[in-house]
Amino acid sequence: HLGNETIKAELGRASWKLFHTILARYPEKPTAEEREALSSYIYLFSRVYPCGECASHFQKLLKKFPPQTSSRIAASQWGCHVHNQVNSRLGKKIFDCNTIAEKYQCGCADDGDDGAT
Numbered sequence: 541h542l543g544n545e546t547i548k549a550e551l552g553r554a555s556w557k558l559f560h561t562i563l564a565r566y567p568e569k570p571t572a573e574e575r576e577a578l579s580s581y582i583y584l585f586s587r588v589y590p591c592g593e594c595a596s597h598f599q600k601l602l603k604k605f606p607p608q609t610s611s612r613i614a615a616s617q618w619g620c621h622v623h624n625q626v627n628s629r630l631g632k633k634i635f636d637c638n639t640i641a642e643k644y645q646c647g648c649a650d651d652g653d654d655g656a657t
């Protein structure tokens with residue numbers, strides 16, 4: 541069977557994928573309700589994330605870098621920044637945050653070219 545580190549890494553990749561895709565599709569001009577929803581989602585995610593060590597580190601990161609919900613760009617750049625904080629702690633490469641808009645598409649038709657095929 542798969543080792544624990546392998547399973548933890550797979551969960552991490554799946555979670556980051558959903559996390560960045562949500563932020564990349566977040567409204568450009570969110571309403572107060574949408575801002576509240578994103579903020580709640582992120583804080584609740586940090587509480588329910590099933591790797592306890594990861595969750596407690598992530599909660600500390602949220603204290604240092606509170607979620608930015610004012611716009612799609614603010615939110616997606618914030619998400620890239622916090623993931624880079626995790627990368628740096630785990631000794632991984634720092635990701636170039638200029639490429640996230642193209643990288644995280646949802647395949648859903650809404651405002652403009654989302655890469656859906």
Ligand code: FAD
Pocket residue numbers: 548549550551552553554555556560589593594595597598619620621622623624626627630632634635640
């Ligand atoms: P991942 O870090 O999973 O990234 C997946 C892909 O996302 C990369 O291949 C790259 O294409 C892209 N990417 C990389 N950086 C960024 C970025 N900054 N912005 C956007 N896209 C990017 N593991 C632990 O061992 N200890 C922990 O404490 C820990 N904490 C975690 C906390 C959270 C909230 C999450 C979601 C995961 C955590 N993990 C932790 C898992 C860890 O972050 C990785 O997901 C896992 O180690 C697999 O790493 P990876 O090298 O495949 O790439």
